Amino acid sequence: MKLVTAIIKPFKLDDVRESLTPLGIQGLTVSEVKGFGRQKGQTEIYRGAEYHVSFLPKVKIEIAVSDDIVDQVVDVILQSAHTGKIGDGKIFVSSLDSVIRIRTREMGEDAL
Numbered sequence: 001m002k003l004v005t006a007i008i009k010p011f012k013l014d015d016v017r018e019s020l021t022p023l024g025i026q027g028l029t030v031s032e033v034k035g036f037g038r039q040k041g042q043t044e045i046y047r048g049a050e051y052h053v054s055f056l057p058k059v060k061i062e063i064a065v066s067d068d069i070v071d072q073v074v075d076v077i078l079q080s081a082h083t084g085k086i087g088d089g090k091i092f093v094s095s096l097d098s099v100i101r102i103r104t105r106e107m108g109e110d111a112l
């Protein structure tokens with residue numbers, strides 16, 4: 001199993017969610033987060049004054065998936081979250097040792 005963590009532009013959340021539907025994802029977690037990439041945040045003009053914004057708002061999506069669909073999950077996120085502008089985000093894929101459904105104590109892929 002793998003944990004796919006995608007940091008995306010907030011306005012892309014609905015597109016990404018819809019793109020995942022055909023893959024039969026059983027669940028996912030969404031969080032509002034802040035961060036910066038290699039541009040180190042941006043300078044923004046607000047009411048005539050220039051503010052340095054160190055951390056820009058992003059959305060984090062976490063999806064635990066079986067190994068056989070991880071490539072498809074990454075692929076649809078790459079397409080649906082893409083604008084081509086800086087700050088489009090990143091996808092991190094990590095190994096997932098165990099998953100347990102609390103209600104039933106099912107484990108592993110049965111618990112996804």
Ligand SMILES: Nc1ncnc2c1ncn2[C@@H]1O[C@H](COP(=O)(O)OP(=O)(O)OP(=O)(O)O)[C@@H](O)[C@H]1O
Pocket residue numbers: 007034035036037038039056058085086087088089090
């Ligand atoms: N190395 C990293 N580790 C953890 N989070 C990161 C990392 N790089 C980027 N992020 C997260 O992803 C968000 C978007 O990053 P961003 O797309 O700006 O990356 P980038 O490397 O600067 O690419 P680009 O040049 O396309 O902007 C950041 O605001 C941050 O939340």
Ligand SMILES: [Mg+2]
Pocket residue numbers: 036037038039040086087088
């Ligand atoms: Mg960036």
